Amino acid sequence: GGTLSAKELDGLAALANSFQSAINGLTQEPPSLQLGALVKLDPNLFTGLQLDAQLVTSSGERQTFELRLDDQTRSLKLLGPGGEVKMNFDTQGGALLGNQAMRQAAVANYLTQFDAAQQRGHGDEHLMSLFKDAFSQLNSVDDDRPRTAGAAAALNRNSRLLLNGLADFNASVSQPTLQPNPVKPEEADYFSYQVSQATQINGGPHLSVEQQQQASLKAAWHQGFNPLVALQLTRDSESQNYRYHEVDDQSNSTTRLGFRNGVLTEARVSQQASQTERVRSYQNGIEISDVDKHFSNSKDRDLLGVLDALLRKDSEAQRIGAQSALEQQLLGLSQLWLLQSNPAQIKH
Structure with a gap:
């Protein structure tokens, strides 16, 4: 319920961009993995990350993507x-x-x-x-x-x-x-x-x-x-x-x-x-x-x-x-x- 600081907003934006890049990479032919900032969490901003996505590849087939990250x-x-x-x-x-x-x-x-x-x-x-x-x-x-x-x-x-x-x-x-x-x-x-x-x-x-x-x-x-x-x-x-x-x-x-x-x-x-x-x-x-x-x-x-x-x-x-x-x-x-x-x- 609080207000995000400018630094927190920047961190979320970087994550959103990397998540989109990961999806783009997985749906292209041939697929590639581009995790970017998803694996470079700032510990001062984030304690962990959990992402789940269901994708449709360029050939119309389904693909799932799950990522979990924390300090351990x-x-x-x-x-x-x-x-x-x-x-x-x-x-x-x-x-x-x-x-x-x-x-x-x-x-x-x-x-x-x-x-x-x-x-x-x-x-x-x-x-x-x-x-x-x-x-x-x-x-x-x-x-x-x-x-x-x-x-x-x-x-x-x-x-x-x-x-x-x-x-x-x-x-x-x-x-x-x-x-x-x-x-x-x-x-x-x-x-x-x-x-x-x-x-x-x-x-x-x-x-x-x-x-x-x-x-x-x-x-x-x-x-x-x-x-x-x-x-x-x-x-x-x-x-x-x-x-x-x-x-x-x-x-x-x-x-x-x-x-x-x-x-x-x-x-x-x-x-x-x-x-x-x-x-x-x-x-x-x-x-x-x-x-x-x-x-x-x-x-x-x-x-x-x-x-x-x-x-x-x-x-x-x-x-x-x-x-x-x-x-x-x-x-x-x-x-x-x-x-x-x-x-x-x-x-x-």
């Missing part, structure tokens, strides 16, 4: 004819957040994993583009977020050494299941990708931090023998010339840090990735081959000695007044603990 969590859901995008973030009061360079490297690594999943699983490129837009823009919320201690007061720069600097999250992107072959309806086409990060912090004199990153890809699709000719499957046996691919990939990376009275006592990293693909080939409806491919790789690392050496060098640099190179050196090693979905990318 944020979530987004897009549901349309092309599929569904969902993600939820938990900032833990900003305790996990690293500097911008660390966070940009982690986001870039995740975007690379998303592209690889879309290509490997023959997912819809436009839907994955929306997923990437949402992930990048919702992570950008933390660019200017204060690093409050909150429930994890014991965390400091050293106890974040092997963390990727991002808020914990759960995210998924999936496409509607299709049954393009009337002869074999059990051979469904689908694409489902899930990725998450969870961090556990146990405080006290024996501080321990564990961060786990995981990803899962499940996909299947039909592919004709001639890539230049569109596959049209009918009940006619002469149309039944194709390969049916099924993919099931899993990957995870776990980082464990331990401290005793502020001294680093444990620094371990474990990376695993597996890729499985089954390809069945049919000629005139008769199965001519059934091939399974499996590739996996894993690596466990004890990085305590590496980190001890880097911390000693950094301490010596600070003692003589030189500029710290610790964070840049850690960025150079970050592929050793960031998620790798391709077994070939896990270094030995």
Whole structure:
């Protein structure tokens, strides 16, 4: 019932413009996500944001858009004819957040994993583009977020050494299941990708931090023998010339840090990735081959000695007044603990 100040009116206007931009982006062809000021709430003006929209795309199909933001969590859901995008973030009061360079490297690594999943699983490129837009823009919320201690007061720069600097999250992107072959309806086409990060912090004199990153890809699709000719499957046996691919990939990376009275006592990293693909080939409806491919790789690392050496060098640099190179050196090693979905990318 009060009167809005000029600053509050400006803030509402910026939100309204960004909401309109988001709707415009989602209804264009191909759709894009443009959240703008929606994810840059001024905490002095807004405690939270809840937006729900039902849209009609340029092709006349319905699409829903849900966005929730407050000082602890944020979530987004897009549901349309092309599929569904969902993600939820938990900032833990900003305790996990690293500097911008660390966070940009982690986001870039995740975007690379998303592209690889879309290509490997023959997912819809436009839907994955929306997923990437949402992930990048919702992570950008933390660019200017204060690093409050909150429930994890014991965390400091050293106890974040092997963390990727991002808020914990759960995210998924999936496409509607299709049954393009009337002869074999059990051979469904689908694409489902899930990725998450969870961090556990146990405080006290024996501080321990564990961060786990995981990803899962499940996909299947039909592919004709001639890539230049569109596959049209009918009940006619002469149309039944194709390969049916099924993919099931899993990957995870776990980082464990331990401290005793502020001294680093444990620094371990474990990376695993597996890729499985089954390809069945049919000629005139008769199965001519059934091939399974499996590739996996894993690596466990004890990085305590590496980190001890880097911390000693950094301490010596600070003692003589030189500029710290610790964070840049850690960025150079970050592929050793960031998620790798391709077994070939896990270094030995």
